[in-house]
Amino acid sequence: MIGRDLNKAAKLLNEGKVIGIPTETVYGLAGNALNLEAITSIFKVKNRPFFDPLIVHISDLSEAEEYTTGIPEPLLLLAEAFMPGPLTLLLERRPVIPDLITSGLPRVAIRVPIHPVTKALLSILDFPLAAPSANPFGYISPTTAQHVADQLGDQLPYILDGGACQVGIESTIVGMEEDRVVVYRKGGISIEALQSFVPNIEVKLHSQSDPMAPGMLQSHYAPSCPLIIVDEFDIREYPDKKVGVISFNRKVTGVPEAMQYILSPNADFGEAAQRLFGAMRHLDTMDLDLILVKLLPEKELGRAINDRLRRAASR
Numbered sequence: 001m002i003g004r005d006l007n008k009a010a011k012l013l014n015e016g017k018v019i020g021i022p023t024e025t026v027y028g029l030a031g032n033a034l035n036l037e038a039i040t041s042i043f044k045v046k047n048r049p050f051f052d053p054l055i056v057h058i059s060d061l062s063e064a065e066e067y068t069t070g071i072p073e074p075l076l077l078l079a080e081a082f083m084p085g086p087l088t089l090l091l092e093r094r095p096v097i098p099d100l101i102t103s104g105l106p107r108v109a110i111r112v113p114i115h116p117v118t119k120a121l122l123s124i125l126d127f128p129l130a131a132p133s134a135n136p137f138g139y140i141s142p143t144t145a146q147h148v149a150d151q152l153g154d155q156l157p158y159i160l161d162g163g164a165c166q167v168g169i170e171s172t173i174v175g176m177e178e179d180r181v182v183v184y185r186k187g188g189i190s191i192e193a194l195q196s197f198v199p200n201i202e203v204k205l206h207s208q209s210d211p212m213a214p215g216m217l218q219s220h221y222a223p224s225c226p227l228i229i230v231d232e233f234d235i236r237e238y239p240d241k242k243v244g245v246i247s248f249n250r251k252v253t254g255v256p257e258a259m260q261y262i263l264s265p266n267a268d269f270g271e272a273a274q275r276l277f278g279a280m281r282h283l284d285t286m287d288l289d290l291i292l293v294k295l296l297p298e299k300e301l302g303r304a305i306n307d308r309l310r311r312a313a314s315r
């Protein structure tokens with residue numbers, strides 16, 4: 001059931017239940033991060049392997065003290081600039097954080113959402129919320145309450161509606177390795193934006209560094225329909241196929257309008273990010289044989305969008 005009742009959401013979370021919640025990035029599947037039963041249900045509902053750890057959402061960065069041993073200076077600079085917002089910090093955890101949350105890893109992922117509904121919810125709870133994206137493992141992340149209901153509705157007692165997500169792709173995940181800041185997932189804060197505060201930033205996506213661990217498995221964010229990355233849209237190459245197209249800003253000739261999805265007519269990366277997962281979901285309902293897509297310019301949020309497209313294509 002979808003609704004806007006904060007008290008109902010809080011009541012269910014207090015009882016250890018798992019519900020859908022909005023954030024500015026994507027919808028989350030939330031439960032009490034300090035309650036093992038709630039955490040276990042999150043993994044079950046999502047059908048997520050236990051080796052893939054969960055992000056802990058808090059209402060204010062000052063609460064990080066309770067759950068971590070501190071914030072190194074370079075990350076503090078980034079936190080001051082981008083939190084609350086679509087940035088997640090990997091910080092050394094305190095024992096109060098259950099092993100299940102971090103999959104036994106020494107660091108815990110901490111995020112402070114800026115969505116007003118998420119903030120209001122966190123402020124009336126006396127525990128932090130563990131929340132992965134509210135999609136079945138490996139599928140596209142949801143950016144509306146209805147997306148959550150479509151796939152997980154029958155397993156959730158409640159989905160708190162906060163409208164369509166403004167950012168539309170997941171948070172950027174950063175941490176330290178020795179004295180370097182490392183980006184582990186490209187997301188809603190671009191690398192260029194991070195670099196304006198901390199010049200030396202390394203990008204090390206999980207799938208490159210450690211295929212066994214932390215999330216970011218190569219195939220991810222994938223629609224059921226095969227998605228192919230092309231250099232040019234030339235649908236003559238697929239004569240007997242029903243082809244759909246995701247395009248950054250231009251119309252594609254030769255493809256019926258209903259089967260093309262233009263992310264941002266004004267070539268705005270923010271708007272494209274906001275609409276990306278909705279585009280994949282929409283085309284995935286159209287009984288197509290193929291979805292063709294061209295990568296965006298590899299800069300700013302284009303990088304995070306391209307990352308999602310490559311993963312969606314790598315099934």
Ligand code: TXA
Pocket residue numbers: 023025026027028029052053054055086088090101102105107108109111131132133134169170171173213214215216
């Ligand atoms: O924007 C977001 O971050 C959304 C919203 C709901 O907050 N959440 C989200 O969670 O995208 P999820 O679980 O779908 O992706 C979290 C990623 C996973 O790839 C996971 O492996 C990584 O964060 N992660 C979480 N905790 C970690 C840890 N302790 N060490 C390394 N990676 C971690």
Ligand code: MG
Pocket residue numbers: 132133141
């Ligand atoms: Mg996810």
